[in-house]
Amino acid sequence: MSATAQSRARTRAFARVIGPWLVIVPGIIAVRAPDMGPLAADFFASPLTVWFAGALLLSGGLPIIAFHQYWSSAAAFVISLFGWFLALRGVVLLAAPQLIERGVAVSARMQWLVQIGFGIGVLIGLWLTYVGWIAKPDSSPENGVP
Template sequence: MTAHQRTRAFARVIGPYIAVFTTVYAIRLPALQGLVAELFAEQALMLMLGALMLGGGLVIIGGHRNWRGPLAVTVSLFGWFVALRGFLLIAFPTTIESGVEATLLSPTAMVLARVFFAALAVVGLVLTYAGWFSRPGRDPEFA
């Protein structure tokens, strides 16, 4: 499998995931305050979530080592982002919890978080398009 094919394969999976998850998250963010408190209260669950995120990020990092073109850079950065988030959940769960609580309690931070997740949803749609619908030979900038 060529680097271009691998990038498109990762984009096919990561794109819809990002698009769906971040859209739902942006819409439901204000209603998730109670859920976040319950999630962080369960230390074993946070450890497992962090381990899954770290493992998933490492799978992307190990399986996709291409940094040529915007699509490839986006896929690679996503892998590093997920792995870093997983590591932080394992190593510093209380710090992450404090940051999440501060965001949920601040109206300005809440708006900024919703805008951030909406922007990520657009990135997910671009990855989805590039992975599923673009023609490999006609889109050299997505190599």
């Protein structure tokens, strides 16, 4: 599927927002992994906080789904997948928060795995930041740059 100029511009715009976010938030979680267990316990202690977080995740994912259904380059694929991930995670937090709470409890005992996982998120964020802010727009989507 070839990308249009509009889809490449939209991918670049989303990369400018999602890239830095993925550098900052997962980066802080990776560095603060030892502190995350107690924070998660406090988070899940308040059903209203969990519900509100689920609503925010869903609200963050739906605009990406609505305005970025492009799969023509690696960056477009990652951005679209990220929107679906946010929305689905939001729905799970709203409908079945105990599933995420169990996953968080298990991961709290494996900090190294948390750090690796969120470290991968940081690397993806650095790449998307490059795609959105630094790379020259290209008419060919094969190189992963919109």
